[in-house]
Amino acid sequence: MRRKLITIRDVAEHAGVSVSTVSHVLNGNDHHVGAVKRERVLAAVDKLGYRPNAIARSMVKRKTATVGLVWTEIDNPIFVPVILGIEEVLRPAGYHIVLASAPDVVQEIQAIETLRSQQVDGFIFMSLSICYPFDHLVRLNNEGVPFVVINRCLDESTIPQILWDERGAGYEATQHLLSLGHTRISTISGPIHDSPPRRSAIERHRGWQEALHEHGITVPPEWIQISDYTYEGGYQATQQLLELRAHECGLPSAIFVANDVMAASVLKALYDAGLRVPQDISVTTVGDSPFAAYTVPALTTLSLPVQEAGREAAQILLEGLTHGKSTNAAKITLKCRAQLRESCSPYHTTT
Amino acid sequence: MRRKLITIRDVAEHAGVSVSTVSHVLNGNDHHVGAVKRERVLAAVDKLGYRPNAIARSMVKRKTATVGLVWTEIDNPIFVPVILGIEEVLRPAGYHIVLASAPDVVQEIQAIETLRSQQVDGFIFMSLSICYPFDHLVRLNNEGVPFVVINRCLDESTIPQILWDERGAGYEATQHLLSLGHTRISTISGPIHDSPPRRSAIERHRGWQEALHEHGITVPPEWIQISDYTYEGGYQATQQLLELRAHECGLPSAIFVANDVMAASVLKALYDAGLRVPQDISVTTVGDSPFAAYTVPALTTLSLPVQEAGREAAQILLEGLTHGKSTNAAKITLKCRAQLRESCSPYHTTT
DNA sequence: TTGAAAGCGCTAACAC
DNA sequence: GTGTTAGCGCTTTCAA
Numbered sequence: 001m002r003r004k005l006i007t008i009r010d011v012a013e014h015a016g017v018s019v020s021t022v023s024h025v026l027n028g029n030d031h032h033v034g035a036v037k038r039e040r041v042l043a044a045v046d047k048l049g050y051r052p053n054a055i056a057r058s059m060v061k062r063k064t065a066t067v068g069l070v071w072t073e074i075d076n077p078i079f080v081p082v083i084l085g086i087e088e089v090l091r092p093a094g095y096h097i098v099l100a101s102a103p104d105v106v107q108e109i110q111a112i113e114t115l116r117s118q119q120v121d122g123f124i125f126m127s128l129s130i131c132y133p134f135d136h137l138v139r140l141n142n143e144g145v146p147f148v149v150i151n152r153c154l155d156e157s158t159i160p161q162i163l164w165d166e167r168g169a170g171y172e173a174t175q176h177l178l179s180l181g182h183t184r185i186s187t188i189s190g191p192i193h194d195s196p197p198r199r200s201a202i203e204r205h206r207g208w209q210e211a212l213h214e215h216g217i218t219v220p221p222e223w224i225q226i227s228d229y230t231y232e233g234g235y236q237a238t239q240q241l242l243e244l245r246a247h248e249c250g251l252p253s254a255i256f257v258a259n260d261v262m263a264a265s266v267l268k269a270l271y272d273a274g275l276r277v278p279q280d281i282s283v284t285t286v287g288d289s290p291f292a293a294y295t296v297p298a299l300t301t302l303s304l305p306v307q308e309a310g311r312e313a314a315q316i317l318l319e320g321l322t323h324g325k326s327t328n329a330a331k332i333t334l335k336c337r338a339q340l341r342e343s344c345s346p347y348h349t350t351t
Numbered sequence: 352m353r354r355k356l357i358t359i360r361d362v363a364e365h366a367g368v369s370v371s372t373v374s375h376v377l378n379g380n381d382h383h384v385g386a387v388k389r390e391r392v393l394a395a396v397d398k399l400g401y402r403p404n405a406i407a408r409s410m411v412k413r414k415t416a417t418v419g420l421v422w423t424e425i426d427n428p429i430f431v432p433v434i435l436g437i438e439e440v441l442r443p444a445g446y447h448i449v450l451a452s453a454p455d456v457v458q459e460i461q462a463i464e465t466l467r468s469q470q471v472d473g474f475i476f477m478s479l480s481i482c483y484p485f486d487h488l489v490r491l492n493n494e495g496v497p498f499v500v501i502n503r504c505l506d507e508s509t510i511p512q513i514l515w516d517e518r519g520a521g522y523e524a525t526q527h528l529l530s531l532g533h534t535r536i537s538t539i540s541g542p543i544h545d546s547p548p549r550r551s552a553i554e555r556h557r558g559w560q561e562a563l564h565e566h567g568i569t570v571p572p573e574w575i576q577i578s579d580y581t582y583e584g585g586y587q588a589t590q591q592l593l594e595l596r597a598h599e600c601g602l603p604s605a606i607f608v609a610n611d612v613m614a615a616s617v618l619k620a621l622y623d624a625g626l627r628v629p630q631d632i633s634v635t636t637v638g639d640s641p642f643a644a645y646t647v648p649a650l651t652t653l654s655l656p657v658q659e660a661g662r663e664a665a666q667i668l669l670e671g672l673t674h675g676k677s678t679n680a681a682k683i684t685l686k687c688r689a690q691l692r693e694s695c696s697p698y699h700t701t702t
Numbered sequence: 703t704t705g706a707a708a709g710c711g712c713t714a715a716c717a718c
Numbered sequence: 719g720t721g722t723t724a725g726c727g728c729t730t731t732c733a734a
Contacts, residue, residue, distance in 0.1 A: 018705040056727035097450045369721040407711035
């Protein structure tokens, strides 16, 4: 930043005191500084427009008051609320956030390296529920670097992590359908066969399974559509399902769709096929994107406490940042909340 | 980051060379270093797991390779693609991004202060098209700090800025309706009366006006609904419009909705009222959120090149970062692209 | 209460 | 080619 930098020395000179006195005043170590000199310092600071150099300070304090936010795939809208939650708690604590998106593990490792050389004080890792290898995270943890991980399956109890109760979400979404009398309940699942696996997809699917199982219900395999969490995928999966009209197993009376993005396009596919929701077919899903309340019909869904995840993560990190190390490695699972809207109706034989 | 830090001196010692040699090797000033010593240095670096301290380097180079991203309201999904665009160009250039959200001007000024003391090399400001006062930006500019501003109206030609052609978007969206034979074209506008003003809302509205004016069309004032860019707002505005059924001016045959969020709820409101889109009423809008292609019916809209805005901003900033200062303060206006989908049909007297 | 001075880890003259 | 050394701007003993 161009301009001749104004340093603490300039201030000291201007105020006719020593640099250490200036430093003391500026850092609130006022106790041992005379009121007169303090005033003089403050005046000089003001007059000169002095702006302390945080870099220089970081150098000697060996702390930067900065945390690295490593994002496994930034191209996801939930990024925003999560960051919001993180900022909400990190900002007041005086911390800054440095961003680094890292689409894969190699880049993640690379990002960690870079950020560490930047001397960040800690990390938050946010991923798309993908079960990447995490040896590097274990190592990082062993080195005593504070960090917390959001939405990633690491089967490692000494790393603090925030998860959503995906299985519970799938379960409850299905349970809701069951409670309405539906028994012919299909699913359009997320990428449950991906490798590395996608935890959310697998868990939501399992939740659906468990709910059905509890009621002793089995469904024809054709009613299980594996898709990919995208609009296009949801649309196509629905078309697949609709072809069963002519098939012996027939159509389900309800669909559990693994995320709200697909659910939106499921609605569209159903509409395009002339089926009415919820009269002809009910739909539940997971994820409560802002649009979910304004689809036609509005989606009954389980909302992920996204911003809360950011808050929790930051909170735990802060703990580790201040108390030198994460006290008790927490594994927090956040419950999803049901949002009952218009896409479901009680089961009845064809209208 | 705990652990005894390994410094460049340790490496020098281990390799039996001087620190400056190590520094040269590490910074690619290889020309003047013998191959033998270079190897020894590299080996020592590897063996010791040396990680250069970027903070120390920044201190002497007076550069941090970091840019501050100041976000006027982080709670907006377009944040993600914009960041994506920014990272796309800043990352390869070796720059990091420090985040700071600042909901209002006071906090923005504060954020700038903090980031400057953090020694960021430059800034990108991203706002919601709100015409905040910007004296502080002019000052920043005068101090020679490189920065660029996205989506904000500052009537100041020496500050590089990226804008979207909002007026053009409104114009073309309306023009499309006109070309389909519509003349009874209503608008659900954004917050055009806000203070400080919202540029996008005003411009889109003006685009609508201009298109009608060009065709010598005037509309009853009841057909102009001022709303707020939200789902709720869009829904309510539509209900207002629908009350005109009983009114002497009657219903329009088409609506230009100022953003896609409102458009989604307009669709819903119309559906709830038993009106079919596009058979009974056509809808165009601005903004092409991912969901816009999957509403029922899919929205005909003008898409903002969002990621491109991020890219352009970063590109221009990079210019200023490397060439000491922004060469020629650019004001780039990005054109919006029409996405023709299902929400419009040719005008015809009531079906 | 105040100040002098020793670094924090690195780069870049400048000397050899 | 290679090494010595003077800072970058700040905090923090330690003395006075």
